Structures are given as structure tokens and as C-alpha cells.
Amino acid sequence: MEPAATETAPAQPRLTKREGRSPRDMALSLLVLIVPIALLLVFYRVVLSGDEPLTVDPGSSIEVASKEFTVLKPTGLGDDWRVSAATFKRESGGATLRIGYVDPADDPVQLVESTVPADTLVPAEVGREGKRTGAFRTDAHAWMVYSGRPGETALILTEGDRTVLIVGKSSEANLEKLAASLR
Numbered sequence: 001m002e003p004a005a006t007e008t009a010p011a012q013p014r015l016t017k018r019e020g021r022s023p024r025d026m027a028l029s030l031l032v033l034i035v036p037i038a039l040l041l042v043f044y045r046v047v048l049s050g051d052e053p054l055t056v057d058p059g060s061s062i063e064v065a066s067k068e069f070t071v072l073k074p075t076g077l078g079d080d081w082r083v084s085a086a087t088f089k090r091e092s093g094g095a096t097l098r099i100g101y102v103d104p105a106d107d108p109v110q111l112v113e114s115t116v117p118a119d120t121l122v123p124a125e126v127g128r129e130g131k132r133t134g135a136f137r138t139d140a141h142a143w144m145v146y147s148g149r150p151g152e153t154a155l156i157l158t159e160g161d162r163t164v165l166i167v168g169k170s171s172e173a174n175l176e177k178l179a180a181s182l183r
Contacts, residue, residue, distance in 0.1 A: 052082075053082055053102045053106075054084060055082045055083055055084065056083055056085060056086055057083070057086075058083050058086030058099050060086075061086040061087055061088040061099070062086070062088075062097065062099075064088045065088045065095065065097035068090070068095040068115065069095065069113070069115050069161070069162050070162065071097060071113055072164055072182035072183060073182065073183060074111070074178060074181040074182055075181055075182075075183050076181050077177070077181050080103075080104035081101055081102070081103060082101065082102045083099060083100070083101060084100045084101065084102050084108075085098070085100035086098070086099045086100070093116045093117065093120060094114055094115035094116035094161075095114065095115050095116075096113070096114040096115075096116060096121075097111075097112070097114070098110060098111070098112050103168070103170045103174045103178075104174065105170060105171065105174065107168060107170035107171075107174070108169065108170070109166065109167070109168035109174065109175065110166070110167050110168060111164070111165070111166055111178065112125055112163075112164070112165040112166075112167065113162065113163075113164045113165075114162070114163050114164075114165075115163075116163070117163075121163050121165070122146075122156060122163070125148075125165050126146050126149070126152075126156075126165070126167065127148050127149040127152075129148075130146045130147060130148045130154065131146065132146055133147050136176050136179065139180070140183070141157050141159075141179070141182070142157075143155040143157050143166075144156045144157075145172070148167060151169045152167060152168060152169050153167075153168065153169075153170075153172050153175055154167040154175075155167075155176070155179050157179075164182070166179055
């Protein structure tokens with residue numbers, strides 16, 4: 001009987017210190033990636049004003065809506081009020097103009113002018129849980145103040161066959177400023 005040959009597993013090759021990756025190498029690799037990303041982010045925010053909301057010109061939507069009903073247009077709002085959206089839509093129950101604003105506090109506010117009956121429009125825009133909480137008077141109009149969906153306030157004006165709503169999560173003072181600017 002022959003003695004059993006002992007098999008030894010081949011030795012795992014070990015990397016020398018020069019062949020391996022050191023923490024310094026990893027840090028340099030990350031730095032090569034992070035610097036261009038940081039530069040692109042700074043360029044986007046500073047040069048391209050990437051944090052500013054997009055603005056649109058509501059003129060064409062207002063012009064089309066003016067053919068359907070008398071449109072109240074904001075006048076005298078500062079440059080810190082930005083129009084972010086403007087649409088006009090004819091529906092079976094009437095016509096609706098919607099203008100979305102970003103107010104000075106960067107909160108969204110929507111101006112809705114419509115010939116859709118108020119008993120249909122108000123619950124759709126304010127929510128079924130909406131309740132009247134007060135009134136606000138401008139030089140030209142008397143507005144009803146409603147609490148709407150959680151965190152929202154609405155100012156509502158009904159005149160003849162037209163209903164005007166200002167709805168948003170903005171402060172009541174900003175909503176009133178928009179209402180006072182409508183002529």
C-alpha cells in the first residue's frame with residue numbers, strides 16, 4: 001500500500017501592496033466623479049436659474065376666454081407673482097379659464113373663472129367638505145371665504161352666470177392680494 005498523497009490546495013495568489021486598491025485610490029476615484037457633478041449643479045442653479053418655476057404667458061388663454069365671458073384680469077401684481085400655467089376649456093356645462101400662479105412665498109395659487117354653474121364648480125374645486133368661513137371685500141367685489149381641502153383656502157365670487165375662484169395653500173393675505181388685483 002502506498003502512502004496517501006496529501007493534496008494541498010493551490011495557494012491563493014496574494015496581491016502586493018502596489019497591486020491592491022488603497023483607500024486613497026478610492027477617494028481619488030470618487031473625487032473625479034463628484035467634482036463634475038457639483039460643477040453641473042452649480043451651473044444649473046446659478047446660471048440657468050434651475051430652482052425658479054417655469055413661467056408662461058396667459059395672454060392667449062385670456063383672449064380666447066374673453067370671447068366666451070367677461071374675464072377678470074389681474075393688474076398691479078409684482079414680479080414676484082409668476083404665472084406657471086394657463087388653460088381655457090369649453091365643457092358641456094360651460095367654459096373655464098384656469099391660471100396657475102406661484103405667489104411671493106412660492107406657494108401655488110389657482111385662479112378659476114368659469115360659466116359652469118357654481119353649485120357644480122365650487123364643490124369640484126374646493127372639495128365637498130368646503131365650508132364658508134367669512135367674507136372679503138375689495139373695491140369692486142365681495143368675496144366669500146371658504147375652507148377647502150386640508151390646508152387650502154378659497155375666495156369665491158359669483159356674478160351673474162360667471163363664478164370666479166381663487167384657491168390655494170397660500171396665506172389668506174396673498175389670496176386677498178390676488179383678488180384685489182382683479183379688474
